[in-house]
Amino acid sequence: MGLYLPDAIRLHARERGTRAALSCADRTLGYAELHSRTNRLARALLTAARPGSRIGFLARTRTEAGEILIAAAKAGLVTVPLNWRLSEAELTALAQDAGLRVLLTEPEFRSAADAVHAALPGLRLVIIDSPAEQQDRQEQPDPPDSPDPSGPAQAADPAVPGYEAWLAAHPDDDPGRGGRADADEVYLQIYTSGTTGVPKGVLLTHTNFHAERAELEESRWQPGSVALNALPLFHIGGLGLLQMALSAGAHSLLLPDFTPEAAARTIEREGVTHTFLVPSVLHLLTELPGIERRDFSRLHLVSYGAAPITPALLRRSLSVLGCRFQGKYGLTEAGGTVTRLAPEDHRPGGPRSHLLGSVGRPRPGVRVVICDPGTGDPVPPGTVGEIRIASAHNTPGYWNRPQETTELYDARGLLCTGDGGYVDEDGYLFLTDRVKDMIVSGGENVYPTEVESALAEHPAVFEVAVVGVPDDLWGEAVTAVVVPRRDLPRPGEQELIDFVRQRIASYKKPRRVHFVGELPRNPAGKVLKRELRARLRQSHQ
Incomplete structure (x- = not known):
């Protein structure tokens, strides 16, 4: 097994303290400095929250976001990364759901942070400022008194400290949490991207989410x-890459x-x-x-x-x-x-x-089972079904959602992904789509990924997404939404339909093709097919 993140930082601070750990823009932190700063931040956080409490960060990908993740783990706190692309109302709802005790944010998102603060009066708000930003603020004249004392607090308000001053006011004293003895403690609560509904807080322990030696x-x-x-860094991909590199x-x-x-x-x-x-x-x-x-x-x-x-x-x-x-x-x-x-x-x-x-x-220690989504029974190699997983990395559940947690696992204890796929005779997994994204057209099952792959071979297609749209004749009509290349003439609808028909079974070809400038995506880069289906259904009404 590899080291858990706090122990990895402790080790590298001892063995390679001057080596660069994190860089953003013109700022670089070595491992010894990162260890010291996260000790101070951990102590600062513990003045506002008890171990097990939720702290949030609302910030872009920057060095302080990495510091917050490490410091919270050292303090035995649970980090809740917030998606800065959400609306103020959405962010407030997530903060309330998590019961945040501390929120660290940067000036760009101050308005949203104030809205969260108003909804959670006991919340400790901290404004992330780099040393250069802190110096600039100190050199500026004091702002005039606000004519409205009930208005939003300003960064100069002592009740809303700046990040650098907050760190400097606390000792370089490692609380010592986040090691092997804390393996089963939750230290991350990541809200799902919400492509299919209301986001849920996924709980991850140190055992669930750490860099294993085999992966390294x-x-x-x-x-x-x-x-x-x-x-x-509100997405598991960004957090995973950061954790891998630091480990x-x-x-x-x-x-x-x-x-x-x-x-x-x-x-x-x-x-x-x-x-x-x-x-x-x-x-x-x-x-x-x-x-x-x-x-x-x-x-x-x-x-x-x-x-x-x-x-x-x-x-x-x-x-x-x-x-x-x-x-x-x-x-x-x-x-x-x-x-x-x-x-x-x-x-x-x-x-x-x-x-x-x-x-x-499957990665070491992971078992992938393809199951009939109706019966839950395993299916033979080559048969499409729902991908289900047995692994020590599986979440213990969703925050405050016992029903959804129960539904996440089947009777065998396998995690139900909702993704469709099949495994070949050599154990390779092939995705077909989300189970709910499968299109039933004319009584035949059509998997959008197969149609998308065929369309992507056309030289004038830049991007494509395929969805099913209700149809009186076919039940669902296979419908392609295409982003054409800008440097080539736009292909015709029939040209693309014929192109696909030459490559895969005719019943899988698109019945309709729509051209758009871009595909709707969530912050993780996933195409929002739910949104595409809604748009297309509305256009056909």
Whole structure:
């Protein structure tokens, strides 16, 4: 087993204290400094919350977000990362559901934080300010008194401390929590992205969510590795990459605002060795003009996941980036990664090229069972059913939702993912879609991923999503929503339908094709098919 995060930071502070741990913009923290600062923050948090309490952070991907995660674990507190893209009403509802005791936020989200504070009067609000921002504020004249004493508190209000001053006021004294003795304590509460309904708080213990030694070794993580993390830290993908890099003693470069150019420049200039990219980001990066001329020679491994990837995009990514790739399938409720498609399985054009459509084999200690969604009985290899999981990484449940927690597990104790797929004779898992996303058209089952993969082969298709829309004749009509490439003439609807019919069974072809400028996505990069279905149903009424 690998180290839990607090113990990893303690170890690296002793053995490689001056080595860079976290960087964002022009600020870099070494491991010794990170250890010291998180000790101070842990002590500060314990003045406002008892062990087991929930603390939230509402911030972009920056060094302080990493500090909060580590410090809370050292203090025995539960971190609740909040999605800064949500509305004030949504954020307030999540904060109330979690019962936050502390909220740390940056000035950009102060309005939303004040709304949360108003709904939770006992909440301790802290404004994240870097040392440079703190100095700037100190040099500014005091603001005039507010004419409305009941108005929002300002950052200068002593009741709302600045982050740096709050740390400085507390001792460098490690509370000592978050080690092996605390293995079964919850330390993360991550709210699901809510593509199918109201977000639920997924509980994760140190055992559920930590970097295992086998994972570090198979991905060749080492203290000299450099990771680019451009994922939001309210998502398990971003948190997982951060935890992996810190556990390995590597250097994490945090990118608060992703652009293809910024990512490419960082990979090239900083000698990035590891990164995790969702398919939509891979699309943007590989389409960047001149990307083939970039020097990515130090890039060792690109992991991808969080949403289905088409074989066409994967082949282009392999060609353009020229490094090793590994695919990952997982979900928050399963503690992150469930299966892994190893780099040696990424061989376009070879006898095993069909594996590019797979998400790989289960990680060590994980058992994947394909079950009939109606009866719950296991089905033979090659048969499509619901993916269910047995693993020590599975969540103990949802926060304050006993009914949903009960429904998450079947009678055998397997976690029900809601994802459809099948396992081949060699144990490779192939996704077909969410069980509820399967389309029944003319009495035949159609899996959108298969249609999307066929359409993505067309040179003029940039992105595509396929959903079922109610139809009087077919029951559900297979409907494609296509983002065309801007540098090529837009294809016609019939042209795309005929293109698919030449590649897969005719009954699977789209009955309708809609062209759009972009697909709706949640912050994790997943296409919001629920929203697409709603739009298309409305347009056909």
